[in-house]
Amino acid sequence: MSVIETCYRCGTRYDDEFRVRCDCGEPLWIDAEPTTAAWDERRDRLGMWRYESLLPIDRPAGVARAAGGTPLVRTSGLDDVAGGRVFVKDEGENPTGSYKDRGSAVAVPHAIDAGDDVVGTVSYGNMAISTAAHATSLDRECIVFVPEDISRVRLELIAQYEPTIIRVGGEYGALYEDALELSDWLPIAALVSDDPARISGYKTALFEICEEFAPETPDVIALPASSGGFASGIWLGICDLERAGVIDEPPRLYLVQTAASDPITRAFEDGSTDPTPLSPDETGETIAHSIGNPDPPSGARALAAVRDTGGAVVSVSDDEIRAAQRQFAVEGGFCVEPASATTLAGVSRLADRGEVSAEESVVLVPTGTGFKELGTGGTDVETETVHRTGLADRLESLLPRRAD
Amino acid sequence: MSVIETCYRCGTRYDDEFRVRCDCGEPLWIDAEPTTAAWDERRDRLGMWRYESLLPIDRPAGVARAAGGTPLVRTSGLDDVAGGRVFVKDEGENPTGSYKDRGSAVAVPHAIDAGDDVVGTVSYGNMAISTAAHATSLDRECIVFVPEDISRVRLELIAQYEPTIIRVGGEYGALYEDALELSDWLPIAALVSDDPARISGYKTALFEICEEFAPETPDVIALPASSGGFASGIWLGICDLERAGVIDEPPRLYLVQTAASDPITRAFEDGSTDPTPLSPDETGETIAHSIGNPDPPSGARALAAVRDTGGAVVSVSDDEIRAAQRQFAVEGGFCVEPASATTLAGVSRLADRGEVSAEESVVLVPTGTGFKELGTGGTDVETETVHRTGLADRLESLLPRRAD
Numbered sequence: 118m119s120v121i122e123t124c125y126r127c128g129t130r131y132d133d134e135f136r137v138r139c140d141c142g143e144p145l146w147i148d149a150e151p152t153t154a155a156w157d158e159r160r161d162r163l164g165m166w167r168y169e170s171l172l173p174i175d176r177p178a179g180v181a182r183a184a185g186g187t188p189l190v191r192t193s194g195l196d197d198v199a200g201g202r203v204f205v206k207d208e209g210e211n212p213t214g215s216y217k218d219r220g221s222a223v224a225v226p227h228a229i230d231a232g233d234d235v236v237g238t239v240s241y242g243n244m245a246i247s248t249a250a251h252a253t254s255l256d257r258e259c260i261v262f263v264p265e266d267i268s269r270v271r272l273e274l275i276a277q278y279e280p281t282i283i284r285v286g287g288e289y290g291a292l293y294e295d296a297l298e299l300s301d302w303l304p305i306a307a308l309v310s311d312d313p314a315r316i317s318g319y320k321t322a323l324f325e326i327c328e329e330f331a332p333e334t335p336d337v338i339a340l341p342a343s344s345g346g347f348a349s350g351i352w353l354g355i356c357d358l359e360r361a362g363v364i365d366e367p368p369r370l371y372l373v374q375t376a377a378s379d380p381i382t383r384a385f386e387d388g389s390t391d392p393t394p395l396s397p398d399e400t401g402e403t404i405a406h407s408i409g410n411p412d413p414p415s416g417a418r419a420l421a422a423v424r425d426t427g428g429a430v431v432s433v434s435d436d437e438i439r440a441a442q443r444q445f446a447v448e449g450g451f452c453v454e455p456a457s458a459t460t461l462a463g464v465s466r467l468a469d470r471g472e473v474s475a476e477e478s479v480v481l482v483p484t485g486t487g488f489k490e491l492g493t494g495g496t497d498v499e500t501e502t503v504h505r506t507g508l509a510d511r512l513e514s515l516l517p518r519r520a521d
Numbered sequence: 522m523s524v525i526e527t528c529y530r531c532g533t534r535y536d537d538e539f540r541v542r543c544d545c546g547e548p549l550w551i552d553a554e555p556t557t558a559a560w561d562e563r564r565d566r567l568g569m570w571r572y573e574s575l576l577p578i579d580r581p582a583g584v585a586r587a588a589g590g591t592p593l594v595r596t597s598g599l600d601d602v603a604g605g606r607v608f609v610k611d612e613g614e615n616p617t618g619s620y621k622d623r624g625s626a627v628a629v630p631h632a633i634d635a636g637d638d639v640v641g642t643v644s645y646g647n648m649a650i651s652t653a654a655h656a657t658s659l660d661r662e663c664i665v666f667v668p669e670d671i672s673r674v675r676l677e678l679i680a681q682y683e684p685t686i687i688r689v690g691g692e693y694g695a696l697y698e699d700a701l702e703l704s705d706w707l708p709i710a711a712l713v714s715d716d717p718a719r720i721s722g723y724k725t726a727l728f729e730i731c732e733e734f735a736p737e738t739p740d741v742i743a744l745p746a747s748s749g750g751f752a753s754g755i756w757l758g759i760c761d762l763e764r765a766g767v768i769d770e771p772p773r774l775y776l777v778q779t780a781a782s783d784p785i786t787r788a789f790e791d792g793s794t795d796p797t798p799l800s801p802d803e804t805g806e807t808i809a810h811s812i813g814n815p816d817p818p819s820g821a822r823a824l825a826a827v828r829d830t831g832g833a834v835v836s837v838s839d840d841e842i843r844a845a846q847r848q849f850a851v852e853g854g855f856c857v858e859p860a861s862a863t864t865l866a867g868v869s870r871l872a873d874r875g876e877v878s879a880e881e882s883v884v885l886v887p888t889g890t891g892f893k894e895l896g897t898g899g900t901d902v903e904t905e906t907v908h909r910t911g912l913a914d915r916l917e918s919l920l921p922r923r924a925d
Contacts, residue, residue, distance in 0.1 A: 163567065164592055180854030182594045183611055188568055188587035194658065207587055210614045212855060214892055235920060254598065254854030260916075265906060273900040277850045277891070281919075282902070287909030299913060303920050446681045450584030450658030451616060487681070488618055488892045496677040498686070502669060505691030509703060512664075515685070516639060516707050 120173045121148040122313055125349075125418055135231060137297055137312055144311040144415050146353050147173045165219055165321035171357060173317050174227050179254035181222035183212040185321050189329045189480070194448030198441070199461060200468020201337065201479035205451055206326055209486030216347060216484045217247035219322060220315030225251040227314035228306030235260060235305045239292045241267045241275070242407050243485050248308055249278035260305065262296070264289045270490055290412055310344035311415040319350020320357060326480055327358060335368045336477035339460040341484055342372035342381050342430065343408035345415030352422035368480070370428040372419060373463030375438070375456075377403035381416050385423065385430035392416035404435050407456035407485060429472060437462040445483065452491070457483030524577045525552040526717055529753075529822055539635060541701055541716055548715040548819050550757050551577045569623055569725035575761060577721050578631050583658035585626035587616040589725050593733045593884070598852030602845070603865060604872020605741065605883035609855055610730055613890030620751060620888045621651035623726060624719030629655040631718035632710030639664060639709045643696045645671045645679070646811050647889050652712055653682035664709065666700070668693045674894055694816055714748035715819040723754020724761060730772075730884055731762060739772045740881035743864040745888055746776035746785050746834065747812035749819030756826035772884070774832040776823060777867030779842070779860075781807035785820050789827065789834035796820035808839050811860035811889060833876060841866040849887065856895070861887030 122131045124139035125146065131139075139145050149171045162169070165185025166176040176182065187210045195203040208216040225248065228236050234257075238248040241263040252259035259280035263271070267284065275282060285292060296307035308315060326335060342348055348370060358364045374382045378400040380392035394412035403409050413419065423430055433441075435455075442458035445451045460481040467473045503511045526535040528543035529550065535543075543549050553575045566573075569589025570580040580586065591614045599607040612620040629652065632640050638661070642652040645667040656663035663684035667675070671688065679686060689696060700711035712719060730739060746752055755774060762768045778786045782804040784796035798816035807813050817823065827834055837845075839859075846862035849855045864885040871877045907915045 163590065178595065178597070180594065180596075183592035183609075183614065183855075186567065186590065186592065188590065188616070190584065190586045191582065192584075192658075193582070194660065205587075207616060210587065210616065212592070212611060212614065214856075214890070250850070250854040250856070253851050254596075256598065260919075262912075263904075269902075272902045272904065273895055274892070276900055276902040277847075277856060277895065278854065279851050282904040283912075283915070284904050284906040285909050285912065286906060289909075291909065295909065295912060299916060303913075303916055305916065305920060443681075446654070447657050447683050450654040450682065451587075452618075452654070452681060486618070486892065488678070488890065489895070491677055491681065491893070496680055498673075498676045498680040500667075500676065500686040500688050502688040502690060505689050505693075505695065505699065508666075508687075508689065508699060509707075511687070512703060512707055512709065515664075516709060 122146065123148050125421060137309065144349070144418060145313050146349065147313045147317045149357055165222065165318070168321050168324050171324070172223060173314060174223060174230060177222070177226035177255070180212050180250055181226060184218040184222040185211070185325065187211060187325070189326060192449045195444060195461060198444055199464045199473070199479050199481070201464065201473045201475060201477040204335070204478060204480045205449060206322065206480055206482045207451060208322065208482060208484045209453060213243070213247045213250045214486035214489055215243035215247060216319065216322060217243045218251070219318040221247040221251040221308070221318070223318035224308045224312050224315040225255060225257070228308065229255060229257060231306065233304055233306035234258065236308055237262065237296060237305045238308045239296050241271050244310060245275045249275055249280040252280065253278045262292055274489055293414055309414065310346040311349060316346060316350045316353060319347050320354030322482065323351045323354030327364060334364050334366060335480045337371060337464070337473055337479040338368045338482065339371040339373060339464045339479065340482050341408050341456045341459045342374050342419055343410045343413065345381065345413045345419030347484065348372055348419040348422050349415045352425065355426065367426045370423050370426045371463060371467060372423055372428070372430045373459040374430065374432045375403040375405040375409050375459060376432040376434050377401040378409035378411050379432040380411060381413060381419055382430045382432040384416065384420055390417055390420060392420065405438055405456040405459055407454060408459070429467065431463045431466050433459050433462040433466065442487065451483060452487040453483035454485045454487045454489065457485055526550065527552050529825060541713065548753070548822060549717050550753065551717045551721045553761055569626065569722070572725050572728050575728070576627060577718060578627060578634065581626070581630035581659070584616050584654055585630060588622040588626040589615070589729065591615060591729070593730060596853045599848060599865060602848055603868045603877070603883050603885070605868065605877045605879060605881040608739070608882060608884045609853060610726065610884055610886045611855060612726065612886060612888045613857060617647070617651045617654045618890035618893055619647035619651060620723065620726060621647045622655070623722040625651040625655040625722070627722035628712045628716050628719040629659060629661070632712065633659060633661060635710065637708055637710035638662065640712055641666065641700060641709045642712045643700050645675050648714060649679045653679055653684040656684065657682045666696055678893060697818055713818065714750040715753060720750060720754045720757060723751050724758030726886065727755045727758030731768060738768050738770060739884045741775060741868070741877060741883040742772045742886065743775040743777060743868045743883065744886050745812050745860045745863045746778050746823055747814045747817065749785065749817045749823030751888065752776055752823040752826050753819045756829065759830065771830045774827050774830045775867060775871060776827055776832070776834045777863040778834065778836045779807040779809040779813045779863060780836040780838050781805040782813035782815050783836040784815060785817060785823055786834045786836040788820065788824055794821055794824060796824065809842055809860040809863055811858060812863070833871065835867045835870050837863050837866040837870065846891065855887060856891040857887035858889040858891045858893065861889055
């Protein structure tokens with residue numbers, strides 16, 4: 118199998134070797150050479166493999182076949198908050214509960230095809246969980262590099278798939294570069310957040326959204342932003358569809374960061390093309406721990422995606438995230454993790470600034486389920502206790518008597 | 522909207538009133554009057570609403586649209602354990618993480634159409650979570666009746682959707698009858714486990730399985746069994762397809778119970794048509810707390826389903842459930858709750874008895890995700906700690922050096 122990679126920034130093309138980054142320093146992505154014919158062909162399959170002809174590998178076996186195919190649901194209960202016509206693309210309905218499965222479904226088999234015995238990943242969250250699940254389902258070893266002080270909850274979520282878990286002492290943020298270097302001379306494929314095969318998998322979320330809206334195109338798509346990898350994949354999907362002549366006007370991409378660590382927002386506001394890495398004293402704690410990367414490897418590409426599509430980047434506070442998470446559940450019926458709730462909080466801010474209008478279609482993409490870390494003491498609960506024999510009386514006082 | 526209900530046992534038909542149970546005492550289900558035409562019609566839609574013409578309500582708004590459409594994945598890593606060719610139907614990929622969403626998606630809008638102001642449910646697990654989510658997404662009040670000693674984790678999972686939660690003192694098992702009685706004279710629809718509209722929703726899981734296998738039919742389908750409601754829904758789906766002439770030979774239905782509370786298994790082994798309720802001293806603790814109903818309201822119907830299709834009912838121990846849960850994760854990449862892991866453990870037992878053979882197709886249906894209660898201390902975790910600067914040396918000792 119050979120793939121063609123290109124650099125979104127300098128245009129350099131790589132035909133003969135699989136690399137994560139261009140000589141110019143920016144991350145690469147894989148060219149699908151999309152055609153209208155590829156888009157129009159009959160797609161019977163459910164899940165992300167209905168777009169197999171636009172992906173760099175043949176459909177693999179294993180849990181990869183369960184990835185993608187998530188629902189898109191008109192959710193009018195969130196219109197008032199968001200300031201537009203809201204659609205929720207629920208990426209929590211993936212086999213390991215996050216959009217990461219779309220990337221792992223492509224990147225893990227791709228690494229195996231390339232001859233790597235072992236896959237590794239630098240993550241202590243959804244990417245670690247997903248990579249470990251996809252590796253074990255193909256009977257491959259997986260090594261997960263986590264921070265020394267990882268929480269017990271996170272460890273259990275990852276450990277169920279029985280990868281080798283290495284707690285790494287020292288500066289965890291430096292591991293991205295370390296991992297790429299190690300994979301040059303050891304038989305381990307480091308599936309970092311912007312591995313080009315992973316990014317290809319992410320574009321299927323955009324294809325699904327556009328297929329459901331066709332022949333219309335949504336006005337706005339809002340994503341949480343951390344490494345910038347998911348935004349890159351969505352943008353790659355938009356570029357594919359534009360090149361294939363399937364869409365004319367791209368949806369505006371809005372990225373939302375936690376105010377506790379928002380280098381992409383800062384660069385957007387400054388007019389910079391490249392985010393400046395934040396130092397430890399420029400970042401803080403946040404409930405949105407799935408995001409908050411102080412040095413996003415695909416940050417510059419995410420900025421390019423936003424500017425190319427006429428979108429924006431905004432940051433939101435933990436209080437706004439908490440309120441939005443509650444609204445997803447209570448108005449929409451969706452249990453989303455705090456990082457995903459940022460999408461609603463961010464669009465709400467944009468609507469206040471007049472950047473989203475009431476008649477526009479707004480696709481919020483909650484990227485991960487909230488079920489993974491619920492029940493650990495963070496939710497307020499009100500109950501009352503009634504004995505069974507007193508239930509009728511209590512209910513009668515709560516409800517009107519049935520009319521008929 | 523009018524629906525026709527029939528009794529699977531005595532054949533009585535009810536045209537004019539919506540009832541949960543027949544005068545003979547058995548639970549009713551809704552007749553879809555399926556035709557080959559209904560089955561063959563073009564179904565573009567994703568999710569369970571591709572079968573709208575075979576359901577008793579029109580497709581509703583809200584989170585109901587995100588229900589169903591779960592993946593079916595060939596999972597050869599489980600073949601050795603199961604003794605057949607395993608396919609996993611991952612019902613954890615539903616909006617609230619369980620198959621209950623298929624039922625709530627039909628039952629909640631159906632109750633609202635019938636004029637009920639409030640929906641109520643007797644559950645402290647997946648059904649409570651699902652019913653509360655679907656009610657709030659349609660802006661309806663929901664009352665959840667839970668046991669007085671419910672765990673904090675369960676409370677938080679339910680409370681996120683902000684239903685009224687009533688802890689009920691006294692015998693919790695008696696609440697099924699109480700709830701039906703209360704709903705007769707109060708404007709509350711009690712969406713119990715075998716509400717006929719709920720059962721209609723469940724049959725879509727069978728339709729999806731059969732559509733993916735068509736023109737073949739799977740040999741075996743294995744489900745966890747508690748109230749017998751899900752088994753009833755799957756059987757209703759089989760009956761619909763047989764009446765429509767779509768399948769000739771039904772899949773054999775195997776139901777699996779926890780040995781800690783297994784009235785349906787006992788009745789199956791005794792040759793009884795009706796399970797005998799178990800007294801408190803006949804039941805025990807189990808990790809499979811989503812199942813284990815000592816007095817299953819649809820138990821007799823579940824037995825009829827098993828016998829009609831040539832299947833069986835088996836019980837498994839907590840040790841077998843733990844081993845099967847690990848195998849789902851490590852061999853399949855699927856995170857399933859203990860109650861769902863029973864399916865693999867049960868089929869393994871059946872294969873040992875010669876009831877399943879190696880060339881047969883076996884669909885395991887894990888009914889709920891394991892993510893809801895993971896991370897609460899139950900998983901063994903092994904890690905090692907390495908400083909960043911020593912990582913290369915450590916990895917080199919773990920892995921062979923890359924050849925090229």
